[in-house]
Amino acid sequence: MLWKNRRQSQNIEDRRGMSRGGGLAIGGGLGTIVIFIIALLLGADPRQLLEQLPQQGQAPGGEQGAPVATNPQEDEWKQFVGVVLADTEEIWREQFQKLGRTYREPKLVIFTGSVQSACGNASAAVGPFYCPADETVYIDLSFFEDLRRRHGAEGDFAQAYVIAHEIGHHVQNQVGTSGKVDKMRGQVSKEEYNQLSVRLELQADFYAGVWAHHAQQKFQSLEPGDIEEALRAASAIGDDKLQMEAQGYVVPDSFTHGTSAQRSQWFNRGFNTGDVRQGDTFAARDLNVR
Numbered sequence: 001m002l003w004k005n006r007r008q009s010q011n012i013e014d015r016r017g018m019s020r021g022g023g024l025a026i027g028g029g030l031g032t033i034v035i036f037i038i039a040l041l042l043g044a045d046p047r048q049l050l051e052q053l054p055q056q057g058q059a060p061g062g063e064q065g066a067p068v069a070t071n072p073q074e075d076e077w078k079q080f081v082g083v084v085l086a087d088t089e090e091i092w093r094e095q096f097q098k099l100g101r102t103y104r105e106p107k108l109v110i111f112t113g114s115v116q117s118a119c120g121n122a123s124a125a126v127g128p129f130y131c132p133a134d135e136t137v138y139i140d141l142s143f144f145e146d147l148r149r150r151h152g153a154e155g156d157f158a159q160a161y162v163i164a165h166e167i168g169h170h171v172q173n174q175v176g177t178s179g180k181v182d183k184m185r186g187q188v189s190k191e192e193y194n195q196l197s198v199r200l201e202l203q204a205d206f207y208a209g210v211w212a213h214h215a216q217q218k219f220q221s222l223e224p225g226d227i228e229e230a231l232r233a234a235s236a237i238g239d240d241k242l243q244m245e246a247q248g249y250v251v252p253d254s255f256t257h258g259t260s261a262q263r264s265q266w267f268n269r270g271f272n273t274g275d276v277r278q279g280d281t282f283a284a285r286d287l288n289v290r
Contacts (some may be wrong), residue, residue, distance in 0.1 A: 001156045002221045008082030009089060015111040016074070016141075077141045077159075078110055084160045087221070088167045091214045095276060096174075106170040107136040108163075115140075128162055130169040132178055137166040151236040155229035157222070161208055161267070162233065168207030172200065177282075191253045198239075199281040201257040202266040205234055206279035209270020217274075227271060234263040258287065265289035 089105050096103035109115060114123045118133035124140035131138065139162075147153045147162065172178040181196050188196070212230065216222045235241070238260025243250045257263065269289050270279060281287065 001160055001223060001226055002219075003080055003083040003156065006083045006219075006221075007086045008079060009085035009105075009108070011085060011089070011105050011107050012078070012082055013107060013109045014078065015109055015115060017112055074141045077144055080156060080159065081108065081110065081139070081141075081163060084163045085167075087215050087219060088164060088211055091211050091218065092167070092171060094214070095210070099276075101174075104135065104174060106130075106167065107134070109136055109138045111138060111140055112142075113140070128166055130166045130173075132169070132173040135170060135173065137163070137170070139163075139166075147233065147236075151233075153229070153233035153236045155226070157226035157229040158233035161212075161230035164208035164211045165204050167211070168204030169200075171207050172204065177203070194254060194256050196282075197256040198258045198262075198287070199284075202262055202287060203279050203281040205258075205263050206266040206270040206281065207276070209267040209272075210274055210276055210279065211270075212267075213271045213274035227268075230267060230271075231264045234267045235260040238263050262287050262289070 085108050089103075093103045093105075109117075112124070114121060115138050117131040117136065117138055119129075119131035122129065122138065124142060127143055127146075128137065128139040130136070143162070144159050147158060169178065178200060181200050184196055185193060208230070212222070212227070237257065239255040239257050240250045240252075240259045243254075258266070266279070266281065266287075266289060
């Protein structure tokens with residue numbers, strides 16, 4: 001992806017080195033399960049996640065932990081995130097204008113270790129997430145290394161896909177889709193709610209593809225192999241693949257994000273069409289795009 005020396009968003013808050021002691025944690029030596037949760041919950045509703053994870057106490061007096069030194073790699077990732085976020089701002093502003101709406105630019109917080117959001121206190125183990133309550137994306141930049149090392153999703157455009165997916169949740173929040181899904185919590189069975197969650201996540205993948213389509217038209221920023229990088233990233237975090245790696249079998253009723261094939265298919269549909277009207281995953285009878 002051609003991104004260096006381009007405009008960076010002003011909507012980034014750098015909280016690296018400001019993490020507090022304690023926070024949310026997953027313990028008990030569950031190494032493979034931790035890896036599973038990190039990827040499975042990419043883009044998940046953080047409120048649902050925070051309900052499932054045990055709370056840990058903060059350091060005495062709630063004092064901030066010792067400053068965490070940054071490194072050149074993370075500083076470059078910060079610049080990259082700033083460019084991608086700036087691109088999403090321009091693209092979604094234009095798309096909303098076409099719909100007669102005004103796009104509210106989200107914030108993006110970079111943190112280290114753990115972070116306090118309007119959706120609760122979260123550790124880096126949850127992966128990148130979007131909090132609709134404060135319209136903010138949160139990301140510990142070390143996730144990019146996890147994406148490469150643990151899931152084999154290399155390349156800067158794989159990282160751009162992750163950011164664009166989270167911004168897709170911001171789009172859903174603005175148009176009211178995520179709110180409608182959230183209202184169904186407790187009104188339908190767990191299996192039915194999981195299916196709604198899958199449709200919400202696949203639509204965010206689709207929106208990431210729409211962004212990539214228009215970003216290429218507007219900025220000519222894509223290089224050969226970039227879309228393949230995004231497709232590999234989407235495929236790497238499919239529910240079926242992650243469950244098979246973690247436990248050796250899959251439980252379709254527990255899927256919350258969609259299969260590897262579905263995630264890459266809906267991203268590809270967004271990229272190929274560039275048309276937000278083609279991404280109504282809730283109306284689709286078959287979530288497998290052919």
